[in-house]
């Protein structure tokens with residue numbers, strides 16, 4: 735049995751899934767600490783020392799500790815060898831294009847739109863109700879994905895090969911589907927294409943084990 739090279743804290747959310755998917759793509763031996771949000775598991779003293787923000791995911795690589803799913807997946811592709819067919823840009827403009835997708839997915843689609851819905855539509859008992867903000871978040875999300883839909887291949891990857899830009903965008907589409915947001919057909923087709931990757935399926939089982947309980951499949 736190979737010793738784990740990294741430890742990943744957190745399962746059960748879109749953000750943790752991004753990290754497990756990338757770890758599986760790169761074949762990194764990994765120990766998982768399967769803590770979940772809103773269970774009290776991010777509030778323990780031990781976890782407070784690992785990540786004072788008390789958010790998941792967190793990565794530990796030797797004495798290096800990193801939070802933020804976008805930063806973690808980018809770090810993994812720089813710190814570990816990547817398999818053939820996994821694109822890690824080295825040239826400035828290609829790198830910038832990847833950063834553009836990661837930033838767009840993390841900010842415009844995740845933080846400004848879907849996470850707002852998460853808080854105010856699906857967790858109102860914690861964050862309060864805000865129906866107008868939710869309506870405007872859906873509208874905003876739709877405008878933003880509409881603006882890039884033509885750049886998303888219906889069967890293929892966002893850059894010259896599979897990359898962390900696809901990890902981010904696929905998880906956003908999955909999340910939007912779960913929230914029953916109308917999406918351009920090519921985005922759904924794109925998601926169906928990327929989700930066929932074996933590492934996606936491996937990460938799904940690890941991150942959402944409850945979906946596979948009692949022989950059920952996700």
Ligand SMILES: N[C@@H](CCC(=O)N[C@@H](CS)C(=O)NCC(=O)O)C(=O)O
Pocket residue numbers: 747748749750770771772773774776788789790791801802803804
């Ligand atoms: N921007 C961060 C967001 C992390 C985040 O908000 N994680 C949520 C779960 S999806 C969390 O840890 N919540 C803590 C808690 O509710 O206990 C990322 O992409 O990693």
